[in-house]
Amino acid sequence: EAGVTQSPTHLIKTRGQQATLRCSPISGHTSVYWYQQALGLGLQFLLWYDEGEERNRGNFPPRFSGRQFPNYSSELNVNALELEDSALYLCASSLLWDRGVPEQFFGPGTRLTVL
Amino acid sequence: ELKVEQNPLFLSMQEGKNYTIYCNYSTTSDRLYWYRQDPGKSLESLFVLLSNGAVKQEGRLMASLDTKARLSTLHITAAVHDLSATYFCAVAQQGGSEKLVFGKGTKLTVNP
Known part of the structure; x- marks a missing residue:
């Protein structure tokens, strides 16, 4: 069974640009x-x-946004990139309680570097 | 607000020794997870603990949960070099939010 996949593996952007990260x-x-x-x-x-x-959101500014498509894949968009956005972005997937134990399985991550 | 504290943050062990990593959390939860992360890699799921008194074991690792004390432990038995990694505990906020709050991680180094 294929695990969670993410693309790209690495992403380099400059301040003020937008980044799009993908997850299946x-x-x-x-x-x-x-x-x-x-x-x-x-x-x-x-x-x-x-x-x-969108079911829940952490303490991040609105320039972090995303969506989920009908096939359940997802996109994370980060607008107006700042240097401190440089990080490893991990995507995870799970079932919910009514469908099984809600264990989150993680993908390999996208390393975003903002210059 | 749910807070999760792990200790120690750094642990250097000799092969063959035993040690325990502790994970305390501040509010009631119905689930606790342990993950392993190797350098530059993603998180690997180790254990899911769902109820008070739950104990799970895999190889040299054993995890337990005391929901009354809001404490989980990850016990390492007869450590080997391959166990060197960072270990995270994560607690799910009760009420079905599915948000996991992670501890800061324990970086374990097992020396020959």
Whole structure:
């Protein structure tokens, strides 16, 4: 069974640009989560999507946004990039309680570097 | 607000020794997870603990959960070099939000 996939693996942008990160969940999983792992800040929850809807959002500014498509894949967009947005962005997918144990499985991540 | 604290943050062990990593959390939760991360890699799921008194074991790692004390432990038995990695605990906010709050991680180095 294929795991969570993310693209691109690495992304280099300059300040003020926009970045788009993509995630495909494990087949059958309807929930997708985004986390940011920045140096010194640990893993922080960004967004949760389920069935195409945004269900929860972490303490990040509105320039972090995303969406989930009908096939349950997801996109994370970061507008007006700042240097401190440089981080590893991890996507995870899971089932929900009514469909099984809600264990989050993580993808390999996209390393975003903002110059 | 749910807060998760892990200790120690850094752990250097000799092969063959035993040690325990602790994970404390501040509010009631119905789920706790342990993950492993190798340098430059993603998170690998180790254990899911769903109820008070839950104990799970895989190889040299054993995890337990005490929901009354809001404490989970990850016990390492007879450490080997391959266990060198960063270990995170993560707690789900109760109420079905599915948001995981992570500890800062414990960087484990096992020396020969």
